[in-house]
Amino acid sequence: MTDFDAIVVGSGMSGGWSAKELCERGLKVLVLERGPEIKPERDYVDQLPPWQEKNLDRISQEEIKERYFKQYPGVSYAVKESNKHFWVRDDEHPYETVEGTKYDWLRGYHTGGRSITWSRQSYRMGPQDFTANKNEGVAIDWPVRYDEIKPWYDYVEEFAGIAGNRDGLEQLPDGVYQPGFELTDAENFFKSKVESKFPGRNIIQARIAHLTSATDEQRSLGRSNCQSRNRCHFGCSFKAYFSSLNATLPAAERTGNMTIVHNAAVQSLEYDAATNRISGVRIIDIETNENRTYTSAVVFLNASAIASAMILMQSKSATFPNGLANSSDQVGRNLMDHISGAGANGIINGFENKKVFGRRPSGGIYIPRYANITEQNKPFTRGFGYQGGASPIGNAGGQIAGIGRDFKESHKSPGPWRISIGAFGEQLPNPNNRVTLHPNKTDKWGNPQALFDVSYGENEHTMLEEARKDAVAMLEAAGCSDINSNPVNLTVPGNRIHEMGSARMGDDPSNSVLNRWCQAHDVPNLFVTDGSFMTSAACQNPSISYMAFTARACDYAVNLMEENSL
Amino acid sequence: MKTRREVLQGMIVSIGGASLLAACKVVVRVNPSSADGLEFYNSDELALVSRVSDLVIPRTETPGALDVNVPGFLDALLAEWADTDTKREQHNNLRQLNSELGQDFASVDYITAEGRLSELDTRAFENQPRQHNEYRALKGLITQAYFASEEGALQEQKWVAIPGRWDPSVEI
Incomplete structure (x- = not known):
């Protein structure tokens, strides 16, 4: 007997969708969020008028040097004094790059992740994007075509609300x-x-994820139409733009099936070779340093393309000495932006x-x-x-x-x-563009730091x-x-905040990590539905595609569970 | 205990109506002995910034930069936001501006001061590449601070907190 039916790692753009879809299908779901809780009524700062902003809403230059030396230069238009709690402190979350390379890893660790601060541009990938690799002989072919994902785009757009x-x-x-x-x-x-x-x-x-003619379903979640304030980077008290906090997490919450635990950074997925399944998710509490392990029948990794790859690489076992579900050696490779x-x-x-x-x-x-x-x-x-x-x-x-x-x-x-x-x-996929675990540097919780080696x-x-x-x-x-x-x-690299490709999907387990359903070839009860699955990057802003593939993967996983074949 | 804003407002002798009635010669006076409330500017710098603020955004039918205490706001901003390099640069800018505008700029009559600043403004904006950054930087801060004030935003700019709709084409 497991603690939960499903564990979702991460509460951001795709994790919110996993939580919603799995909860609505009746699963008992645990959402693990590595950062603190954001409560909209307490932590959104969108109602602040200009004259109540401190120092023209500028973070002090000394504080930028000390705490936001990557985040601020990377995305200065959105990192402000009033909303700095939506961005990680670089002094607490360090990473490294291979000499001669650079990487901007721009993040928010809290409920909703970067879905609070995204730019909301929502464009579908087109038919050509799913066949380009095959036609050009680049990397590997997508195992999915546009027609297969089209109904899922319809599904997520209707719920999210795209103008x-x-x-x-x-x-x-x-x-x-x-x-x-x-x-x-x-x-x-x-x-x-x-x-x-x-x-x-x-x-x-x-095409942007803002309500302009809110549906009954959207209104029932407390959402209303966009008020044309352009205060989106500060949260939205009208819940008019799509974010996990404004839409998917409330939908999951109202089923009564969701448990969300904050300040829980996943360190590894524990693997049981006898059943060839993940047997537990081990976390460290970032406030108390306490370790805990939760169990579930299925695990959805939605930690973001970089963090999900790192969690897999941190999950070493005799069966998977190079990291869980990494028999193809593709985990962490083909990192794109x-x-x-x-x-x-x-x-x-x-x-x-x-x-x-x-x-x-x-x-x-x-x-x-x-x-x-x-x-x-x-x-x-x-x-x-x-x-x-x-x-x-x-x-x-x-x-x-x-x-x-x-x-x-x-x-x-x-x-x-x-x-x-x-x-x-x-950006074209290239296996040499990768994130690995730094051989000896760790963060203050003892987790390996990311080491980036990405060049255009x-x-x-x-x-x-x-x-x-x-x-x-x-x-x-x-x-x-x-x-x-x-x-x-x-x-x-990384500056556009569209990291993807680090656990690509494909039909051949020898050169891809995930199958066409975002399910790990190697470990059936593992799904990865953040940007990791992307076999190529296309040029469209990718979040709406993550949403569509996540909803589709959840449907597939629950169907398997109902057939007792997961 | 007085807030810093109140201290500064006490230091800047109101020149109410000065720019509305431009012929009226009013001088901004700062009592140096009250400069204790300042965190960034010295009293001479404050006098200069106050004079420039008043000339750039005077009181008209709506409050001006001095009415909303732009100099006090900038004093706090530069004390709290700026790092050592920026602070040094700001002090240097004011020194340079003082030599451009004349050591007596803060105390000459309004018309004379207006003439000198107007000339500098023209030079600063007519030429490419960009010139007189010492002035343009201060003018930028004054303008941003003014429109970020409640009076500047609501009365002058007619800023609307919740527009409620988007109209892409409004005739003016």
Whole structure:
């Protein structure tokens, strides 16, 4: 007899879904969260008006040097004095990189993980993304095709709530959407100019995980429509954007089947060779240093691509001397992120008599991938999308000319409009890009530190050079002035916070960790449904795909349990 | 016990209406003996920052930078937020600004001071590459601090806490 039917490791983007799906199917579920509890009513700071923010909401420079020396430089737009409790302290959670390489490991250890601070962009992978590896002979083939995952995208989008438009693009399939955030006039102008000059390119509304027409189900969870405050990085008291805290965990909670334990960092999964099953999950309490072991019939790893791989590598046994479920030696390899650092901005003329009302959350426009889809003969493989938007320059933090009444008054007029677009490109899987356990460095709880060895290759560099040129050409097509486009400055691996691929799925157990259901080839009662399973990265923001694969894996696992075949 | 904000407000002689009636010659005076409440600026620096604040964002139909105590806010900000390097840079900036604007900038009549600052502002924003960072940095801080104040946000900027909707196209 086990303590629980299922243990879910991690309460973030995918862990919340595991908890919800398994609880709703009647399983008794334990969720292990390595960080402290976040209570929305106590810990969200979205209602703080500017004049109550300390020091313009800036973390002191000394504190950044001491505690946030990785998090702050990596994601300074979102790490603030008032919400710093949503980010890890680097002095408490160190990691290492191989000499000559860099890695940004940007994290939040608490209920909901990074689902509190994500950027909410939600794009499906397209049919081409599941066949690219096979067609190009790169890495291994995905064991899944778009048509198989499509109903699960439908399922998770309906629950999560995605605002967007149905644009009819094959490479970026439409989903189940609530009304989107309409484009500004400048964006519509940009769209018409670019689409007529470049017929294979499309400019669409960003698709973002915000409620704009909340369903009965969403309202029953205490969620309501987005209020256009753009305070999302501080939590949302309206629960209007999707996060584990706002949506999946409350859904799991109301079943009465969920137990959540905080401050419980998983150290290893205990393996029973006789049954070829995980027999227990060993944790260390980060407050008391006490060790405990919990047992369950099935384990879902949702600790994030890096932490899940590390937990497997820490789980050594006679059967699995290189880490649990790692007979393929692929655990920790093929670590991918998206690549940015190329784009352009400029003044888009003719909209000085227009302004906006409300503060649109997240992005405005998205330019879906066209490279190697509608435009061929690129000097690189795969492609990129752009995120961006056009808005009035407005206040500009005092960096406009003038003093006195005129200067003060000028802040009431929107001023010229600036458009900005930045590329998010696909990184190719490479087994040499990996995370391993540091041979001798540990954190203060005695757990091995991560050691990263990740570098970008020629394809990534070439792709972004082209993305920069294309961005400039599109701004020129729209007649922009003052176009700025800095030389490509490829982001540090990890900086896009889309880690994936560290336990890839495939049909062949000799070269993949997970099967098509996110189930470990080697150990049947182990599922990994965070970004680890991704066989390739595509160029779309990946969270909605993690959600869809997680829901599908949960359904499969519970079906097996009901048949007594897990 | 007085809060630092109150101490600073006591130090800055109100120049209410000064910029609304620009002909009225009012001088910002700081009593150096009361500078104990300061954590970052010395009294001369405070006088300079106060003068620049008043000229950049004067009182009009809505409160100005001095009404919302921007200098006191910046004193606290730089004391609490800035590290040693930034603090040194800020002091250097003010020294340089003082030599640009004249040692008597804080005490000359309003029109003279306005003329000098206006000239510097023009030079700072007309040329590329960017010049006069010592002034642009201070102007940026003053502006951010003003619009982050309750009066600046609500009365001047008409900031709305909960817009409730998104309208991408509003005619003005």
